[in-house]
Amino acid sequence: MNPRILRPESLADACALLSQDEDALVYGGGTALQILRKQGILSASSFVDISGIPGLNNLHHTGNELLVGPMVSIRRMETDPVVRESVPIASAAYAKVANPRVRNTATVGGNIAHGDYRLDPPVALLVLGATIKATSTAGTRAIPIDKFFIDFQLTALNRGEIVTSIEIPISNDVVASTFVKFSSLSANDWPSASAAAAIVARDGEAQILRLALGALAPTPVMTAVDITGMREAQATEAAVESAMLIMDPLPDVRGGVEYKRNLGRIAVENAVRNLWRDRQSV
């Protein structure tokens, strides 16, 4: 049966609706929920559509953070000059989601709550060290992004919680950043491997390479490598070595384990190459 659509006009009302019915689901843009529902993978008694709640589609630059409301569209993250300027790697990852029609409809909050291991934005958010704010009748809590993805299609969100904000730190220490994505079938397909990477300066000379991988394990995964004083070849080797340890690909119609590991390795190699190129040009 089709779920009822509920349209609360305040966050408190939305939280109350979710607390009263444990089979209710938060409804953002609907691009993932509708497909999963039609495929019979999930069912819900009602959809709590949060598009009518004021303030949830705000995008706010505080100086050292970008505060992104859950109803901000993927497309806006791709095109907004503020996002492009302050967190270019996030903008690059959001720009690679599906196609313009989906990006115009899908939302930042829904995307992260979906928790799929192949999504593009989470790897960028991992590298940037974002924080997810989740609100329920019990209040609001902050979940660091590296604690957010628990297992295959499972996030740290509890029933009744709504993603109310994503807080992305803006740091002058990010020397270079990049996002690389490979699909194995159609060019528009889900990725078979993706990598987001950034070089972050620490205490003057020290440099850390932060690296997150998508589609290469049951959840998006993250590692960091100290590349202080390394040349490109050494950094590539160190990054690949570290990345191979966290890869645990799922075989499917898009390729087997060995193929995906290989593609993951190439994604990391390309990412480091891009970083070096960008670092040179700074």
Place this chain on the structure above:
Amino acid sequence: MSSEVFSLESQDGNAVGQSWKRTNSESKVMGTFRYTADLPVPKCLYLGVHRANQPHARIDGIETESAMAIPGVVKVITGADLYDALGENLFTGPAFSDQPPVAWQRVRYVGEPVAVVLAEDLATARAAADEIYVEYEFITPVLDVNAALEGTDYVHDELRPSAVFPDLRHLMGKRDTNVNYEYNLIRGDSETAHQEAPVTVSGEFWTPPTSHVAIENFSASAWVEENRLELVSTTQTPSYVRQAIATMLNLRLNQVRVRTLGLGGSFGSKMYDRLEPLVAAIAWTQKLPVRLELTREEAFVLTTRHGVAVSSRMSADANGNIVAATADVRYDTGAYADIGPRIAAKSGMVACGPYRIENAKIKSRCIYTNKPSAGPFRGFGVPQVTWSHESLVDDLARDLGEDPARFRRRNLLREGDVSPVGTVMHSADFIGCLDAVTEAIGWTDPLEKIEGSWKWGRGVAVGIKAVLTPTVSNAVLQLNQDASATLLISTVDMGQGSDTIMAQIVADVLFLGPDRVRVINPDTDVTPYDTITAGSRSTYHTGNAVKKAAETMRDRLIEIAAKQMGVSASDCKLAPGGVISSSSQRLISLEDLILSQFGAAGTTMTAEANFTTEWVPYDRTTGQSTKITEHWFAGAAAAELGVDTRTGRIRIRHLAVAGDVGRAINPALVNQQLLGGAIMGMGHALFDEIVFDQGQIVNGTLLDYQLPSIKDMPEKLTPIIVENPHRTGPFGAKGVGETGLIPIAPAIANAVRDAIGIRITTLPLTPEKVLSALANQGNK
């Protein structure tokens, strides 16, 4: 070329050869075009289909109580209910009467209908279908063609060929086999020729099943009106459906009415028995109006393209002449034969390609397995055998150290040659197509073969297909007093543009302008019989019927005008503006002419014509025929592409595709057909594939089943029209619906072979497959 033969035609009304704008293009762009599912029908009960989750099982019981308990559910119908009402007539099919609309006693593929819910609305019907529980007794499934040939498990206890075909009669009741049809071609002595030849190449080829994925999904409605059955459905074969349903329900043809509007794509999926037997059987036996709309996921199990295995061999002499070809072709037709037996024959007869080959031996078999039934798909089985012969020919050329295009050029069939199937060639310019595509991509220009991790290469392939023969087309043309015309044909415009082309043919003969000819949507109560809209046959066959009807109309107009002007008919001719008398230079407009004739405004004149083709049935032992087909389709494709040796990804820089269309009635539409076929073929080459696990489709959704997107397009895509007029084509024209697809996959694979030196014999050429081939090469 025979320009004199066609000089008479060129005096006509100037519509043929023009790129008239596609009929209904505005409404399609604006979203106001009415598709079949939009046609108003009486208030219907919606059908929800409960489908088998077993590939092969006996049905021990069907529990329907919980479905019936849902408010809004009216009835649940099982195969047993329908069998009780219709008996053996329940089993239908275009070649074999083997498929029940709802499984009876036994299920033969995952997704087969087992029970059907009738409910007040669609959501309730589908939800209730999920509540049905079926008890199965497991039967060992037959999951691939090799198991089907070697094992002792059978999909059907005995063969049930349709009684109407004499050539299938000997198969009736045959037991202990999964092979429902076998075609053999024997010419010369291929075994000896292979042995004596200095160069022989061979391969084991595989093309996987694929899905048509027409953007418009399937729907059908049926109801009873005054002891007649009314049917509205998405079908490209309304005349066939009327006959099939009349037979099933034991009705006269005029008790069954089938209607369809323009289709939003089909590619062979909406042919023969799809939803129609199901809705018709339920509507007629229950005397209830019913409607069935498939989900996208259901469409994946409704029909597929045949997966085909080919074991083949080809030999050449020291001079580079092909001397022998052998092929063992196995079509995986799934649980029901559908048109598979005809596909196995029509494709088997061209399995050694469009070459001068004196010694050929082909065995082509149609084989049951416990999978969704495979049916026609753009190319009718031919792309799958082209995959084999165009790979082999390429290897043969390379083994001889010769340029693959030049090697083909020497061996290709020419006008007047006798093809390996025994028929003389006419109007099939393979060499013209080959030259056109190789020239387009700069075949002989220098190529930088290595750029970093990328390796570049070029490949070419040709394709041959015979048009379906014999067939029947009819046209009824009504000329209105205001000099507008209404054309009644049963050709279905499913995006190929037939409504536009047929209007152009009428307009050309009768000197009418664009928008003056309206083509009526197929309605078996109104539009005359037409075998099928398929196999690229409409332009030639229906086009000929339409042209004949228009010419009959022209002759009658001249006759009437001559009488009115008091001159002889031979003194008059039809010209722009009306009929003109040469001696008096007097012109009568069509409006005045018809007005004078009948003395009333708004009157009509009607002309009709039939066009029927004939063949010489092939010899059952040798497959030979002096006229296997009315005409041939000839095409070629060439590709320049790169292979990323790190990721295995293929990037096509230029894909050129050419087809000999006889004469392009509408060049823009011909180009679009060539391109559409090429893009679809590119999907088949690179990633299009239905993946099965134990008889279950694992990627049967549009999330997981990948089609080419705009981002997958080659950097350059060049369609080329080759015109080699056919002596009996309307204005010399032939069809082009499949030509562009047939040679694409081997052209791409041959370019990959050129780039990385590896012959890959199984489609699709996914990055994973390319990488694993590269790894194997490295290990050698």
